[in-house]
Amino acid sequence: xxxxxxxxxxxxxxxxxxxxxxxxxxxxxxxxxxxxxxxxxxxxxxxxxxxxxxxxxxxxxxxxxxxxxxxxxxxxxxxxxxxxxxxxxxxxxxxxxxxxxxxxxxxxxxxxxxxxxxxxxxxxxxxxxxxxxxxxxxxxxxxxxxxxxxxxxxxxxxxxxxxxxxxxxxxxxxxxxxxxxxxxxxxxxxxxxxxxxxxxxxxxxxxxxxxxxxxxxxxxxxxxxxxxxxxxxxxxxxxxxxxxxxxxxxxxxxxxxxxxxxxxxxxxxxxxxxxxxxxxxxxxxxxxxxxxxxxxxxxxxxxxxxxxxxxxxxxxxxxxxxxxxxxxxxxxxxxxxxxxxxxxxxxxxxxxxxxxxxxxxxxxxxxxxxxxxxxxxxxxxxxxxxxxxxxxxxxxxxxxxxxxxxxxxxxxxxxxxxxxxxxxxxxxxxxxxxxxxxxxxxxxxxxxxxxxxxxxxxxxxxxxxxxxxxxxxxxxxxxxxxxxxxxxxxxxxxxxxxxxxxxxxxxxxxxxxxxxxxxxxxxxxxxxxxxxxxxxxxxxxxxxxxxxxxxxxx
Numbered sequence: 001x002x003x004x005x006x007x008x009x010x011x012x013x014x015x016x017x018x019x020x021x022x023x024x025x026x027x028x029x030x031x032x033x034x035x036x037x038x039x040x041x042x043x044x045x046x047x048x049x050x051x052x053x054x055x056x057x058x059x060x061x062x063x064x065x066x067x068x069x070x071x072x073x074x075x076x077x078x079x080x081x082x083x084x085x086x087x088x089x090x091x092x093x094x095x096x097x098x099x100x101x102x103x104x105x106x107x108x109x110x111x112x113x114x115x116x117x118x119x120x121x122x123x124x125x126x127x128x129x130x131x132x133x134x135x136x137x138x139x140x141x142x143x144x145x146x147x148x149x150x151x152x153x154x155x156x157x158x159x160x161x162x163x164x165x166x167x168x169x170x171x172x173x174x175x176x177x178x179x180x181x182x183x184x185x186x187x188x189x190x191x192x193x194x195x196x197x198x199x200x201x202x203x204x205x206x207x208x209x210x211x212x213x214x215x216x217x218x219x220x221x222x223x224x225x226x227x228x229x230x231x232x233x234x235x236x237x238x239x240x241x242x243x244x245x246x247x248x249x250x251x252x253x254x255x256x257x258x259x260x261x262x263x264x265x266x267x268x269x270x271x272x273x274x275x276x277x278x279x280x281x282x283x284x285x286x287x288x289x290x291x292x293x294x295x296x297x298x299x300x301x302x303x304x305x306x307x308x309x310x311x312x313x314x315x316x317x318x319x320x321x322x323x324x325x326x327x328x329x330x331x332x333x334x335x336x337x338x339x340x341x342x343x344x345x346x347x348x349x350x351x352x353x354x355x356x357x358x359x360x361x362x363x364x365x366x367x368x369x370x371x372x373x374x375x376x377x378x379x380x381x382x383x384x385x386x387x388x389x390x391x392x393x394x395x396x397x398x399x400x401x402x403x404x405x406x407x408x409x410x411x412x413x414x415x416x417x418x419x420x421x422x423x424x425x426x427x428x429x430x431x432x433x434x435x436x437x438x439x440x441x442x443x444x445x446x447x448x449x450x451x452x453x454x455x456x457x458x459x460x461x462x463x464x465x466x467x468x469x470x471x472x473x474x475x476x477x478x479x480x481x482x483x484x485x486x487x488x489x490x491x492x493x494x495x496x497x498x499x500x501x502x503x504x505x506x507x508x509x510x511x512x513x514x515x516x517x518x519x520x521x522x523x524x525x526x527x528x529x530x531x532x533x534x535x536x537x538x539x540x541x542x543x544x545x546x547x548x549x550x551x552x553x554x
Contacts, residue, residue, distance in 0.1 A: 005038045006235035007224070008056055017051050049131050053105070057129040059221055061169035067091060067103050067130040069138035076100075080120075082143040088116050091130075091138045099124035105132035173214055174225040178256070178271065180211070182249045184482070187273055189256075191226070193219055193266030205441045205489050206314065209482070223260075223267050230258040238262055245271070257341070274343050283323055286316075287442075287490030289533060292525070295495055296435065300324045300402075305432035306395045308382075310407040316439045316491055317404040318343065321378055324402060325349060328376065336372060338365040339380040354380075362387040370394055379403040385421035392422060395430035409527065410436040410496035411515040414506055428498070428506035436494040438527060438548040440540045441486035447478035448538065457542055464532045473538040490539055492531040492548070496524055 012018050018041060026040040041047045050064075057064040072093055079095045080102070090102040102116065104127060113127050177200060181189040186202035193199075198219040200211040214222060227234045230243025245256040255274040260267045283293055299307055307324075309317045322344060329335055329348050337346075340354035340362070350372070352365050362379060363386040369377065370390075382388045382403045391401050407416050413434035417427050450471040457472075458465050475485025496519050498506075505514055520526075525533075531545030 005036050006233075008038060008052060010235060011059055012047065012052065012055055015055055017047060017055065022046055053129050053131065060225070061171065061221065063128045065103070065128050065130060067093065067134040067138045069141040072138070072142060077142045080116075084116070085139060085143065089135065090116065091135050091142065093128065099126060101126040101128060103128050103130040103135055103138075105130060105135050170218060170221040170225055173218065174222045174229075177214070177222070178245075178247065179249050181271075182247075182254060182273060189271040189273070191223065191269040191271075193223075193263060193268060195265055198222070198266075204482070205484075205486050206439055207441070207484075219266055223269060226258065226269055226271070227260065230256070232258070232260060237267055255343075257343070283327060286320060286323055287534070287539070288493065289530070292493055292495055292530070295497070296493075297327070299433045299495075299497075300328055300400075302400060302432055304395055304398050304400055306391060306401045306403070306430045307432055308403055308405050308413050308434040310405045310410060310413050310434055310436045311438060312406060312408075314439070315437055316489075317437065318380075320435075320437060320491070321402055321404065322346065325376075325378060333375040334373065335376045335378070336369045336374040337378040337380070338362055338369065339378075350374075363390055366390045366394070370399070374399065376400045377402070381405070382417075382420075388417055388420055388422045389426065392426040392430040395432075396426075401430075405434075407434075407436070409512075409516070410434040410494045410524075411512045411519055413496070414515055415512045418506075418509065424507050424509055428503040431498050431506075433498060434496045436496070436527060437491045438531075439489045440492055440531060440534070440544040440548055441484075442488045442490045442540055443473055443538065444475040444478060444481035444485055444487040446480045446487070447476040447485065448473055449476050453542070460542065460546060461532075464529075468532070468536055472535060472542065474541050485541075486544075490534065492527050492534060492545065494525065494527045494530065497522065 009018070009023055013020060013023070022041065023037060026044070026046070027037045030037065030040055038047075038052065042049060042052065054064040069091075072091070076092050076095045079100050080090070080092045085091060088104075089106075090104045092100055093103050094101040100120070100123060102113070102125065104113070106129075113125050116125050177191070178189060181202045184202055184204055186204050187206075188203045190201040190203070190208070191198070192201065196216065197213045198216050199213055201208045202211060203209075224234045226245075227241070227243070230245045232241045232243040239262070241260045243258040243260075245258060247254050247256060252275075257272040257274060259270050259272075262268075283297060288296065309320050311317050325335060325337070325346065329346070331348075334350070335348070336350040336352065338352045338354065342351045342353045345351065350369075352360075352369060354361060354365060362381070362383060366377070366379060366387060367390060377391075377394060377399055379387065379391055379401065380403070382391060382405055391403060395401050405413050405416055407413050411434070413436075414427060414431065417431075418424060450473055452470065453461070453468075453472050461468055475481060475487075477483040477485045481487040496515075499522065502515060502518055505518060516524075526549075528545065528549040531540070531549055534540050535542050535545055
């Protein structure tokens with residue numbers, strides 16, 4: 001009867017229309033292959049169609065009404081051609097210059113409405129819910145069909161849905177939560193059920209900001225709408241789920257990676273915004289100082305070897321790797337990536353999605369793609385000895401390999417590789433460099449102002465106070481930065497290059513402290529030192545650098 005009967009049965013049970021025993025009895029009495037429990041309950045008189053459609057329509061903020069073909073003007077019928085009406089299982093009931101209202105039989109048939117808007121060139125589309133038989137009869141009469149049409153509410157345009165076209169209150173609210181986050185440049189959107197509120201937070205420039213909360217009573221409907229948009233099972237509330245939403249906001253195509261996790265007070269939803277415009281970032285936009293940029297550009301143009309980017313989750317490692325690939329992606333080179341998941345589609349690059357269900361993990365994918373004779377390979381993350389070993393051996397056979405590791409600083413990448421079981425001679429021979437990075441919030445250029453640091457700040461600078469200018473910069477706060485004083489983020493970096501001496505230290509299984517000491521002798525800037533240079537240049541604030549480099553020695 002609807003596109004998700006399990007959810008409807010649960011909703012009807014919660015509202016007292018049926019009992020679990022009645023559902024079990026109906027499930028046991030099903031006979032036809034395509035018959036559902038809901039069909040049995042309606043056919044047996046336990047439920048009426050009005051009960052089912054009215055309840056679910058109310059849950060999603062839609063109106064439930066009966067359709068009378070005689071009351072629909074022929075002028076309104078002309079607004080939607082017969083083939084379109086039949087394809088999407090709708091009947092037009094009201095229309096004006098700016099919008100059109102259609103009746104459909106499935107309260108959760110959002111894809112039909114979204115796709116109908118797409119077909120009608122962006123015209124606003126509202127929905128009301130009506131019985132399936134009434135829609136079929138009205139369609140047959142209004143479009144002069146020989147027989148009632150087979151009304152369908154699911155369509156082929158699910159992936160092209162643009163959620164901004166619906167006008168039902170809950171649908172509009174769910175869409176607004178997404179579009180507002182995107183307009184505010186949020187990297188992810190958090191919908192969190194609390195005991196007494198439904199909390200909404202946006203992560204902007206790495207920091208979470210609390211937004212106005214929707215009414216707690218709409219929590220279930222909003223979460224269900226998000227799950228429908230991301231192709232999740234809305235009836236499954238006990239297990240985590242993953243999904244994806246494709247949406248267009250202000251003419252920009254965006255992907256949202258959606259995750260749901262059950263909590264004490266409902267399902268928590270996190271939507272990560274994947275903005276394809278980030279692929280256009282070059283190395284200069286990442287925040288490199290000129291000397292580090294020159295060094296890193298030389299490293300990524302080497303003919304072979306392993307180059308690692310290290311840092312915690314959310315430090316921008318993936319963005320850096322994509323920027324590298326974008327810079328070296330030329331027609332004379334074959335580039336292949338192994339990712340979990342593939343976050344961005346890159347033109348001219350062969351991207352492989354890890355799929356553990358069929359045995360395609362990082363190591364299996366890496367072994368396979370090496371037979372494709374690539375020049376450059378990017379591995380989303382080195383997680384185990386097998387993947388690391390294959391990556392090192394690939395570098396020794398003439399491939400340039402990029403990957404990431406979770407370590408606190410660059411020299412610790414060597415220790416991490418040895419700890420997971422890679423032989424010292426492989427690491428020493430294959431590793432060309434490791435770069436640690438963090439993201440710091442950049443001072444808003446619109447409200448940037450100079451100030452004299454306080455005695456407390458001078459004390460916090462420690463030895464760096466000697467090289468700092470008398471005046472530093474901060475953001476005063478303005479409308480453009482949401483009164484935070486920050487807008488956008490930049491990277492701070494630590495580039496650890498492997499020379500002959502470091503190779504010998506790796507052979508001898510030297511600790512990270514000795515590797516770090518040798519790298520410092522070669523001129524390596526630490527994360528904190530790089531950050532302090534950017535404080536002096538007015539790119540970021542002292543507080544930001546100290547926040548992300550707390551474990552870094554002066």
